[in-house]
Amino acid sequence: MNTSATFELTLTRSIRAPREKVFDAFVTPALMKAWMCPRGMTVPEASADPRPGGRFSVTMLARDGDRHTAAGVYREVKRPERLVYTWQWQNPELPNVETLITVALTERDGATELRMTHSGFPDAGLRDAHNAGWNASLNQLVERFDERGTAANVTLLGDSRSTYTRTVRMGLAEKGVRYRIETAGPKSAEVAAIHPFARIPAFRDGDLQLFETSAILRYVEEAFPGPSLLPGNIRDRARCEQWVSAINAYCYDAMVRRYVLPYLFPKGADGKPDRSVIDPALPEISRQLARFDAAYGEKNLLAGASVSLADLFLAPILAYVAAMPEGKELMTAVPNVARAQAAMRERASFKDTEPAR
Numbered sequence: 001m002n003t004s005a006t007f008e009l010t011l012t013r014s015i016r017a018p019r020e021k022v023f024d025a026f027v028t029p030a031l032m033k034a035w036m037c038p039r040g041m042t043v044p045e046a047s048a049d050p051r052p053g054g055r056f057s058v059t060m061l062a063r064d065g066d067r068h069t070a071a072g073v074y075r076e077v078k079r080p081e082r083l084v085y086t087w088q089w090q091n092p093e094l095p096n097v098e099t100l101i102t103v104a105l106t107e108r109d110g111a112t113e114l115r116m117t118h119s120g121f122p123d124a125g126l127r128d129a130h131n132a133g134w135n136a137s138l139n140q141l142v143e144r145f146d147e148r149g150t151a152a153n154v155t156l157l158g159d160s161r162s163t164y165t166r167t168v169r170m171g172l173a174e175k176g177v178r179y180r181i182e183t184a185g186p187k188s189a190e191v192a193a194i195h196p197f198a199r200i201p202a203f204r205d206g207d208l209q210l211f212e213t214s215a216i217l218r219y220v221e222e223a224f225p226g227p228s229l230l231p232g233n234i235r236d237r238a239r240c241e242q243w244v245s246a247i248n249a250y251c252y253d254a255m256v257r258r259y260v261l262p263y264l265f266p267k268g269a270d271g272k273p274d275r276s277v278i279d280p281a282l283p284e285i286s287r288q289l290a291r292f293d294a295a296y297g298e299k300n301l302l303a304g305a306s307v308s309l310a311d312l313f314l315a316p317i318l319a320y321v322a323a324m325p326e327g328k329e330l331m332t333a334v335p336n337v338a339r340a341q342a343a344m345r346e347r348a349s350f351k352d353t354e355p356a357r
């Protein structure tokens with residue numbers, strides 16, 4: 001142990017399970033494999049000999065194929081209340097420093113309070129990297145014991161009527177990630193606490209907070225198993241990004257801000273929709289839809305061989321456009337778009353995220 005090391009981190013969690021089960025999750029290889037790595041990684045190998053002087057090892061595998069192995073020696077093994085063990089990375093590229101982990105488990109109101117201290121870091125940077133890693137790992141531990149699953153950690157802040165909120169909800173549904181939705185408006189204090197530009201949606205996964213739909217879904221894509229929301233090859237991924245960017249930069253403005261919203265929240269004379277805003281938007285929307293029509297051709301997807309972020313961004317917007325007074329006419333002029341949208345409408349992720357009225 002490096003005696004000059006002074007940096008440590010402490011993490012706490014309340015886990016809906018008896019202490020014995022939580023304790024065993026730390027020292028049983030089959031259980032360690034299920035959670036002892038940050039989200040987005042897996043644990044292909046784990047071993048444990050939980051008695052003082054016994055060794056453990058855990059190998060984490062990243063999506064890019066990088067493997068990191070941590071190993072150490074148990075110092076104290078007092079099931080179900082206390083576990084002390086050393087922790088040292090085995091890879092030459094990682095700092096070769098032996099650190100110490102203490103796990104204390106106490107019973108409270110039928111749940112287990114976990115307090116984990118990881119000490120002995122030579123610098124704050126290494127401590128902070130471990131803090132992020134352990135937080136992401138403990139999220140997975142909590143979810144294992146919580147019948148809410150990922151919803152124990154994952155929260156989406158937004159409004160089901162918002163197209164961007166729906167895009168994230170569809171992405172979460174496509175990936176099979178369970179979550180809680182906290183209904184909140186763009187200017188609400190809850191959203192402002194996460195989103196510096198006061199828009200919805202905002203997102204939390206444990207201590208991680210994110211804003212911007214694209215960033216949220218890219219995190220969801222990498223952090224959780226399930227079907228990929230990004231095409232498998234570089235050309236299609238770039239095309240997907242191209243459409244997401246275009247939808248954000250041009251289409252949302254014309255289709256939602258200058259067309260759908262003036263109908264839904266009329267601000268014209270006598271409380272009527274403001275034609276001076278809507279009318280100039282219409283030819284622009286027609287031109288944009290024609291671009292999508294050409295892009296679809298005979299396919300129902302904008303990029304790649306399965307539903308991608310591009311489709312998830314567009315579908316909620318088109319759903320609103322089609323429901324507006326000129327919507328039928330706009331959509332009839334673009335049969336490929338209409339067909340692709342009809343296919344999206346059939347997906348459970350679309351059906352299960354209908355906006356509240």
Ligand SMILES: N[C@@H](CCC(=O)N[C@@H](CS)C(=O)NCC(=O)O)C(=O)O
Pocket residue numbers: 162163164165186198199200201211212213214248
């Ligand atoms: N670039 C943001 C856009 C989010 C956005 O504009 N959301 C709309 C609701 S769909 C909003 O919050 N509007 C409120 C406003 O513009 O003040 C994202 O991708 O998440």
